[in-house]
Amino acid sequence: MEYLRHGIVIYDRDEEIVLINPYVSRMFGLADNAVIVGCTLTDYIDRIGNIVGWPQDRKAGILQNHREWAREGVRRQFDHQFDDGKVLEITYHPQADRGAVLTFVDVTHERNLKRVNERRDDLTRQTAAMLERVGRISANTRLVALNASIEAARLGDEGRGFAVVAAEVRDLSIETSDVLVEISRINHASLHIA
Missing domain, CATH: 3.30.450.20 (PAS domain)
Structure with missing residues (x-):
């Protein structure tokens, strides 16, 4: 005993x-x-x-x-x-x-671990919601860039500088989307490991 x-x-x-x-x-x-x-x-x-x-x-x-x-x-x-x-x-x-x-x-350790896991899950859900929100912003930015490109084309030579800015905004939006996909993948992998 x-x-x-x-x-x-x-x-x-x-x-x-x-x-x-x-x-x-x-x-x-x-x-x-x-x-x-x-x-x-x-x-x-x-x-x-x-x-x-x-x-x-x-x-x-x-x-x-x-x-x-x-x-x-x-x-x-x-x-x-x-x-x-x-x-x-x-x-x-x-x-x-x-x-x-x-x-x-x-069971102190187990209960503490459970609380930590619950908090991590909550933070992960919040992160997923924020990523989704940033994804929507990125999609809207691409749409704004497309509209700016159309307007630049309509202006002809006078819109050439505007077209360069529109292309840069579009490229940044695409890069942001790529980063979001990678962050989502890491977030999902972290949850799976935990």
Whole structure:
């Protein structure tokens, strides 16, 4: 039990702890012997609550939850978020004799990674929308350049300088479109890798 990286607490129908590994206490910042075999569920919740700053009514509510879950016999899973950002995934596994097995897994890294991925996805969607907008601007610029070329041709020799500018604008618009295609490809590849 000493080398498990997950916490486990088992209590019986009388709410007496029959098994607890030291990792549980460490996860909550308790001394290894703060909650031991023979302690009650009430002792356990009280000591954990004192460490994490729960008021008496919250401790009483948590104890009541355990009792209701035992009556219902339904597995529960939830996260406990610490003030320092640490997140434990706690799972309540009811037992046939109305006791329970509680498992604790430090999922801080996974939850942080999930938040980062969600933020990256959001930024990627924003980037795609901006690329689409720039693509429309580029297409409109090409249209303006085409109209300018037509007007330059209509003016003849007097529009020759205007025609050069129109051609440059068209070329810049085409180059912008090419860059947009490349940025979109990189954006898509980044999403695929992630």
